[in-house]
Amino acid sequence: MTAAAARAAELRRLLEDANHRYHVLDDPAIPDAEYDALLRELQGLEQANPELRTPDSPTQRVGAGILPGFEQVVHEQPMLSLNNAFSDEEVREFVQRIERQLGVADPAFSVEPKLDGLAISLRYEDGVFVRGATRGDGATGEDVTQNLRTIHAIPLTLRREATGSAAPAVLEVRGEVYMPRAGFEAYNARMRDTGGKVLANPRNGAAGSLRQLDPRLAAARPLSFYAYGLGVTAGFELPDTHSAMLQALKALGFPVSPEVAVASGVSGLLAYFARLGQRRDGLPYDIDGVVYKLDRYDQQAAMGYVSRAPRWAIAHKFPAQEQLTTVEAIEVQVGRTGALTPVARLAPVQVAGVTVTNATLHNADQIARLDVRVGDTVIVRRAGDVIPEVVRVIEDQRPRDAAGQPLHAPYVFPETCPACGSHTEAVRKVLRSTKAGGIEYAEGAAIVCSGGLFCPAQRKQALVHFASRRAMDIEGLGERFIEALVDFDYVRTVADLYTLTLDAFLEMKRLADERDDTVPETVKAGKVASKWAENLVGAIADSRQTTLERVLFALGIRDVGESTARTLARHFGALDPIMDASEAALVEVPDVGPVVAARIAGFFAEAHNREVVQALRDAGVTWPEGPPQRSAEGPLAGKTVVLTGGLSAMSRDEAGDRLQALGAKVSGSVSKKTSFVVAGEAAGSKLAKAEELGVEVWDEARLLAFLNDHPAP
Numbered sequence: 001m002t003a004a005a006a007r008a009a010e011l012r013r014l015l016e017d018a019n020h021r022y023h024v025l026d027d028p029a030i031p032d033a034e035y036d037a038l039l040r041e042l043q044g045l046e047q048a049n050p051e052l053r054t055p056d057s058p059t060q061r062v063g064a065g066i067l068p069g070f071e072q073v074v075h076e077q078p079m080l081s082l083n084n085a086f087s088d089e090e091v092r093e094f095v096q097r098i099e100r101q102l103g104v105a106d107p108a109f110s111v112e113p114k115l116d117g118l119a120i121s122l123r124y125e126d127g128v129f130v131r132g133a134t135r136g137d138g139a140t141g142e143d144v145t146q147n148l149r150t151i152h153a154i155p156l157t158l159r160r161e162a163t164g165s166a167a168p169a170v171l172e173v174r175g176e177v178y179m180p181r182a183g184f185e186a187y188n189a190r191m192r193d194t195g196g197k198v199l200a201n202p203r204n205g206a207a208g209s210l211r212q213l214d215p216r217l218a219a220a221r222p223l224s225f226y227a228y229g230l231g232v233t234a235g236f237e238l239p240d241t242h243s244a245m246l247q248a249l250k251a252l253g254f255p256v257s258p259e260v261a262v263a264s265g266v267s268g269l270l271a272y273f274a275r276l277g278q279r280r281d282g283l284p285y286d287i288d289g290v291v292y293k294l295d296r297y298d299q300q301a302a303m304g305y306v307s308r309a310p311r312w313a314i315a316h317k318f319p320a321q322e323q324l325t326t327v328e329a330i331e332v333q334v335g336r337t338g339a340l341t342p343v344a345r346l347a348p349v350q351v352a353g354v355t356v357t358n359a360t361l362h363n364a365d366q367i368a369r370l371d372v373r374v375g376d377t378v379i380v381r382r383a384g385d386v387i388p389e390v391v392r393v394i395e396d397q398r399p400r401d402a403a404g405q406p407l408h409a410p411y412v413f414p415e416t417c418p419a420c421g422s423h424t425e426a427v428r429k430v431l432r433s434t435k436a437g438g439i440e441y442a443e444g445a446a447i448v449c450s451g452g453l454f455c456p457a458q459r460k461q462a463l464v465h466f467a468s469r470r471a472m473d474i475e476g477l478g479e480r481f482i483e484a485l486v487d488f489d490y491v492r493t494v495a496d497l498y499t500l501t502l503d504a505f506l507e508m509k510r511l512a513d514e515r516d517d518t519v520p521e522t523v524k525a526g527k528v529a530s531k532w533a534e535n536l537v538g539a540i541a542d543s544r545q546t547t548l549e550r551v552l553f554a555l556g557i558r559d560v561g562e563s564t565a566r567t568l569a570r571h572f573g574a575l576d577p578i579m580d581a582s583e584a585a586l587v588e589v590p591d592v593g594p595v596v597a598a599r600i601a602g603f604f605a606e607a608h609n610r611e612v613v614q615a616l617r618d619a620g621v622t623w624p625e626g627p628p629q630r631s632a633e634g635p636l637a638g639k640t641v642v643l644t645g646g647l648s649a650m651s652r653d654e655a656g657d658r659l660q661a662l663g664a665k666v667s668g669s670v671s672k673k674t675s676f677v678v679a680g681e682a683a684g685s686k687l688a689k690a691e692e693l694g695v696e697v698w699d700e701a702r703l704l705a706f707l708n709d710h711p712a713p
Contacts, residue, residue: 117178127167183222634663
């Protein structure tokens with residue numbers, strides 16, 4: 001080893017040790033100035049000797065170049081959510097369920113604060129940090145490795161003292177990225193002094209920082225991290241308890257909340273909750289509750305899981321903070337899916353440390369139930385400490401005239417969409433329906449715009465769905481491009497996609513870069529490369545030749561999924577008969593009930609939607625049409641199949657296509673009418689439902705054997 005290499009190794013060791021003592025042990029060994037001097041020396045050595053620069057070097061925390069976008073990461077082990085408890089009684093019921101099932105009294109729990117940040121997963125291979133991802137939807141997250149490298153509390157290598165000569169082959173550590181309160185206040189003060197953009201609150205600051213495409217911006221944010229669990233591991237000896245595992249993670253170099261403790265039984269949990277609640281405002285970070293986890297791993301395994309949450313853990317949320325204010329106006333916002341949401345414009349009020357000026361009223365039923373009117377004094381709270389909502393009207397303080405009558409009439413929901421003028425309709429969750437037309441609805445209704453393809457408020461969502469892989473499959477046309485195309489008025493309906501040129505895409509990209517304050521000036525001034533634009537133009541052109549079922553699915557008709565679109569295409573054979581079909585005719589289609597029939601008929605009753613369909617045809621979008629196919633053929637004709645869990649030999653979509661080609665209907669939910677369920681790896685609630693109903697279950701081996709014996713026609 002050369003002198004330079006030896007010194008670089010020594011500097012990396014010193015800096016790694018300083019980071020560990022500062023972020024994990026809370027016992028700094030050297031002043032900041034000395035740390036900075038060591039870092040500058042290492043940077044100089046690596047600049048003079050590039051071969052000395054390693055991926056786990058502390059110098060790599062400053063952030064790499066701008067990322068083109070975030071890659072998707074499929075979690076090998078899903079990042080599950082937690083069920084919530086909002087009262088002592090719910091906690092008591094949670095513990096009693098565990099006691100009954102395990103046959104123990106006062107089981108031990110690992111208890112910890114519920115941080116108000118962003119859940120992430122860190123993957124280490126042979127002791128080196130190789131990838132980090134957000135939780136996403138629990139199954140798939142975003143690769144934010146470069147941004148996570150900028151957080152000093154996250155070790156780039158595992159502590160050698162803890163791993164010995166052989167680090168774990170794989171160690172996936174899960175935890176929360178958060179923004180300390182002091183760092184948040186200092187950052188906002190600096191932004192106000194320099195005219196920069198201040199952050200709304202620490203949680204949004206943490207989440208927004210990790211989703212910056214320029215890691216240098218994330219590096220400038222005061223982010224930190226606490227570990228709280230594990231994902232997949234290989235070559236790691238798991239302790240018997242969760243609390244011991246947290247101490248093992250701390251020894252490996254991961255910061256763990258100093259508030260972590262062990263408590264037993266209901267009384268121990270509630271005492272911890274009360275104790276932390278009293279100290280909540282004095283903690284250096286925001287929390288919105290506490291988390292209780294059975295401490296022993298064998299007891300966790302015995303309790304198992306339900307749906308997407310473990311039975312052995314629960315989040316006990318703090319009561320939402322509430323304040324009084326007055327309603328200055330009631331307005332309606334149209335969401336990306338067409339749902340109309342009433343919003344109360346409020347006199348500004350501080351709730352849970354945040355100035356609230358707007359609060360959701362949820363839907364028309366909620367407005368009627370509360371009888372909210374302009375001028376009312378209301379109680380507003382941040383539900384779950386996040387979303388402001390109106391809880392109650394103080395009727396005694398309602399403004400009245402001299403005769404004692406209310407000054408303002410009850411609010412009346414609009415009959416037409418404020419964004420496009422299309423008629424609105426009430427959409428209720430259906431509990432049961434029959435071919436005879438009998439429908440039983442759940443309580444509450446959403447008011448939605450029927451404008452569909454035409455409504456400007458739904459434009460972006462309609463385009464994202466239209467371009468998706470299972471619809472028109474326009475490769476490369478993701479949300480970021482669609483946002484810009486709509487914002488700069490290049491696209492108003494899905495048909496406008498087929499008029500876009502190479503020059504239009506390049507100009508759109510230039511305008512998007514100019515408005516994006518995360519794009520460096522050097523990039524804005526540079527020439528935009530055109531290969532991506534050429535690919536997009538080609539992908540749009542390729543999508544002109546498609547199938548009727550893809551077109552029907554791509555139109556985004558409410559409640560018309562892939563299976564229903566395929567059934568409609570087979571039943572009618574062509575689009576015009578579907579567009580002209582009455583509700584009575586649509587109900588005759590297999591698996592189309594009165595609710596879905598009304599959705600389809602209502603969609604095509606809107607002239608705007610028919611105009612967009614004609615514009616697609618005029619733009620050259622074509623699909624084969626033929627005679628109706630009124631009965632499914634094949635060995636699975638008349639069978640309903642549900643796929644759940646992960647398959648190794650093929651994707652679930654591919655398996656579904658193979659089964660449908662053999663005559664099966666592939667459904668998304670299990671019922672008594674389900675013929676059989678195909679259960680892959682990590683199958684969850686659908687498998688449990690099938691077992692509860694006595695529905696036949698196939699594993700992947702049986703599915704593959706059946707498909708091999710019955711090749712698709």
